Amino acid sequence: MSVKNAGPIAHYRHLNFGQRVVRDWKLNKWKYLLIIPVLVYLALFCYKPMYGLVIAFKNYKPTRGIERSAWMDPWYAWFEKFFTDPYFGRLIGNTFTISILTIVFGFPAPILLALLLNEINHNKFKRTVQTITYMPYFISMVVTCALIRVYCQQDGLLSDIVVFFGGERQNWLMNSGNYRTIYIISEIWQTIGWNSIIYLAALSSIDQEQYEAARIDGANRFQQCLHITLPGLMPTITILFILRMGNILNVGYEKTLLLYNSNIYDVSDIISTYTYRLSFGGGTPQYSYSTAIGLFNTLVNVVFLLATNFISSKVSDSSLF
C-alpha cells in the first residue's frame, strides 16, 4: 500500500497478467471499492435497459416479460413496419427540420452573445446581463411551455403585439405555419445565456497580448474579433458542434409534448413524441414497436456523432475521440 511502490504500470512488465492484477488490487483496492456503487448504478439503470432493447426484435407481451416473449419473424419486422408507416416521412422530416433549424439559429446565438458581451467594458453591466440571460435556463419546461401557450392564445400577448403592428389576432399554436418559429425562438430564449458561459470561459483564456499587438498593427475591433477572438474560440465551437450533432434526432420531446396539439401534428410530431404516444397515449401500448423506433433514433444519432467527429478530426485538430 505504500506510495513508493505506486510507479507506472510499465515498470512491472516482467510480471505476468495474474501477478499484475494482484499487485493492482493491493495498490488500488479502495478505488475499486469506490467505483462499485457507480458500476452497480450503471448496470441497473443504463446497461439493463440497453439489454431491454432486445424487445425491438421481439413481440413483447407484458404478461410474458422480456425473456419469454417470442422473437419476431423476420427479426427486423418492427423496423420494416416503421419504414412503411404512413407517418414515417412526416416524422423523419419534422425531426430533421426542427433539429436543423434549431442548430442553424440556436447554435450560433450564444457565440454571438458571448462576442457581444466581450465587447462591453463596463463589468457590472456585463455581469448583470449575464445573470439575467441565465435565468430562463432555471425556469422549468412546464412553466416555460405554459407561458408560451398563454402568450399564443387568441387574446394573448402575441396577438396584442401583432394587432399593434396592424396584423390580425389568431390562436398561434393552432396554426401549423407558426409552430416551428415559436419553437425555435423560445428555444433560443431558453438557452442563449446559459450556452454562452462556455464561450465566455474560452474567451477569458485568450492571450491578451495578441489584442495588444493587433492594436499596434492598426487592427480595428471588428478585425480583432475576426482574427483573434474567433480563432481562439474555434476548438470550443468544434467540440460543442460535434456533441450537438450527436443529438441531431433528439429534438426536445418534453417541450414538444407540452406545446403541440393534434391540430399541428403535421409540423410538430417528431419521432420521440410518436413513440411516446404509441406506448402511453392511450390504447394498447405498443412497447416493441416504440422500442424499435427509439433504437433507430439512437443509431442515427450515433452515426451522426461519429461522422461529425471523423470529419472534424480530418479538417481540424479538434475531435472527441
Added chain:
Amino acid sequence: MSTVAKHIPETNKIKKTTGSKIFDVCNIIFMILLCFVTLYPMWYVLCASFTENSYLVAHPGAILWPHGFTAGSYGLAFSHPLLLSGYKNILIVLLVSLPINIILTLFCGYVTASKNLMFKPIIQFLVMFTMFFSGGMIPAYLNVRDLGLYNSLWALILPGAMSVYNSIICRTAIQGVPESLTESAYLDGANDIIVVFRIILPLIMPTIAVLLLYYGVGHWNAWFNASLYLADNEKLPIQNVMRSILIANSNVLNSAGSDNDMVNQYAEAIKYSTIILTTVPVLCIYPFLQKYFVKGVMVGAVKG
C-alpha cells in the same frame, strides 16, 4: 476564473472611432432589449398572480402591473392538498437524491481521475458509453416496472442517481487538485475513502456547489419521468401538479378534500401564483453561484 472575459485595457492614445462608438451604443441597446425580453415573462407572471381572476379571464394579453390587487390565489396555493403534496414529494426526492447524486458523482470523478489503475480504461469506457448510447424511453420504463419501482418515489430518485456529464465535470475539478496533497495523505496511512472525503471534497467545494445546483434544479424541474412512473395523484411532484393545472387545464384541483368554490374563484390566478412559488426559490439561488458556473462546464474536459 470569472465568467467575464478580462477587461481589455484601452490605450488612451488610440481614440475610439465613430464607428466603434456607434457599435458600443447599439450593443448596449441590444443587451437592454435582451434583458427586457428575458425578464418580462416573469414580471407578467408576478403581476398576474396578484390580479383579480375576472380580469385575467377577460384580458389574457399584455399585463404591465397587477389589476385589482389580491393575494387570494396564494392562500389557495398554500392550502390546496394536491399542491401541498406536490411540494412534499419533491422535497422528499431532493433530500434523498442529492446526497446519493453527489456521492456517486464524487466517487466516479475520483476514480476516473486517478492514475495507474489497471482497469481504468474499461471503467472509463463503461461510464462514457452511456453518454452516447442508451436504451431509450420504453426499455427504461419497463426496467423501472421490472425493478418494482413503479408508482414509488424511488422511481424518481434511482434512475437518475448519477449523471455521467456531471461526473466528468467532477473529474476535471479533481484533476486540478495537486497530487502532493493526496500523496502525503497516503504516507500518513489514509485510504482512498479518507482522501476523497477529507482532502478532495473540501478542495473542490465550488464545483460541488455547482453540481448540487445542477442536480437540484434538475430534480425540481423534472416532470416527464414522474408522468410515466407514477400512477397516484398524491405521489406527483410539484411540476406534474402544475402541468395538470397549467397545460392539461384539467379540474385536477377540484378533487376531494378541497374547497371547490375557492378553486373556481381563482382558476386563472392560481396558475400564476404556483409558477411564482415554484420558480422563485430557484431564481433566488443561482445568482449566488454564478461565479462558479465556469467550473461546471466542460472546457477542454471532453477528451479522457
